[in-house]
Amino acid sequence: MSTRISPARSAAFVLFLLVAPISLPAQAGSPPATLEERMGAFLRVVGEGARDSIAAYFPRRGDWLWVHRNLERPKNAPAAGAWRFRGDETPRAMSEGGPLCWSFDQLRGDVGPYEGALGSRAIITRKRWRRVGDTRFVPPGESARSPAYVEWRLEDGEWVVSGMGDEQIYQRPREPVRYEVTRDRRARPDNGVYAAGAEWHVNNEPIAYNGHYYVKYGLPRSLAAHEIERVGTLEGVAVHAEAGSEWFEVLYVAVGPGSYHPYQGSGSHRCR
Numbered sequence: 143m144s145t146r147i148s149p150a151r152s153a154a155f156v157l158f159l160l161v162a163p164i165s166l167p168a169q170a171g172s173p174p175a176t177l178e179e180r181m182g183a184f185l186r187v188v189g190e191g192a193r194d195s196i197a198a199y200f201p202r203r204g205d206w207l208w209v210h211r212n213l214e215r216p217k218n219a220p221a222a223g224a225w226r227f228r229g230d231e232t233p234r235a236m237s238e239g240g241p242l243c244w245s246f247d248q249l250r251g252d253v254g255p256y257e258g259a260l261g262s263r264a265i266i267t268r269k270r271w272r273r274v275g276d277t278r279f280v281p282p283g284e285s286a287r288s289p290a291y292v293e294w295r296l297e298d299g300e301w302v303v304s305g306m307g308d309e310q311i312y313q314r315p316r317e318p319v320r321y322e323v324t325r326d327r328r329a330r331p332d333n334g335v336y337a338a339g340a341e342w343h344v345n346n347e348p349i350a351y352n353g354h355y356y357v358k359y360g361l362p363r364s365l366a367a368h369e370i371e372r373v374g375t376l377e378g379v380a381v382h383a384e385a386g387s388e389w390f391e392v393l394y395v396a397v398g399p400g401s402y403h404p405y406q407g408s409g410s411h412r413c414r
Contacts, residue, residue, distance in 0.1 A: 211309035
């Protein structure tokens with residue numbers, strides 16, 4: 143089972159990982175380009191957000207290490223932690239409620255996951271990560287002591303992740319979302335049912351769509367039918383997103399004819 147290293151040992155261990163020179167024995171018979179290509183492929187898969195595909199880059203046997211920093215944390219929350227997982231535990235650790243869920247969450251936006259999370263870094267980083275040791279990579283422009291890193295080892299002649307690090311603004315536990323949008327793209331944009339008097343809209347309740355939180359912000363705005371497309375329904379009210387968008391950073395809830403209230407994405411509720 144996964145093991146969280148004790149806070150005292152964890153803090154010392156994290157400090158050691160960040161300041162110790164990174165010089166691991168070279169893996170015989172594996173040219174550097176092979177590892178660099180493997181790293182590039184890993185980042186592309188992480189950026190796509192398919193967790194089953196991500197897990198395929200981790201060991202099938204043996205352990206691997208995750209080092210994580212909490213930023214803007216309350217006094218009783220740890221500053222950093224080190225977790226060790228068995229290879230067969232990786233998919234469960236990435237899944238709903240698992241300790242790695244936030245690291246690979248893909249929602250972007252003003253109040254989405256902090257950019258220090260590995261998944262967010264894979265999205266925003268366009269350049270190749272820098273190799274700073276025999277088997278370690280850090281984001282471009284960062285030092286070898288970067289809290290974000292990916293480290294590799296050989297397993298049955300294939301490179302697998304032996305360790306990774308990231309950081310994130312501390313996430314407080316959330317209550318379950320009561321209002322889940324049903325995904326539905328078939329109906330026309332305006333179906334004549336509006337959220338203006340709905341309890342969830344009046345009381346500023348968060349809503350959920352496809353595993354992510356959205357919260358009401360700003361004022362309603364007028365949008366033309368060609369600017370949006372319907373993506374779901376909540377208690378009969380049409381819910382929309384920007385036409386042609388792949389990432390739904392903002393949802394638009396119909397509050398009147400041609401009037402829509404924005405709901406800003408605020409992270410994944412599957413990672414609460």
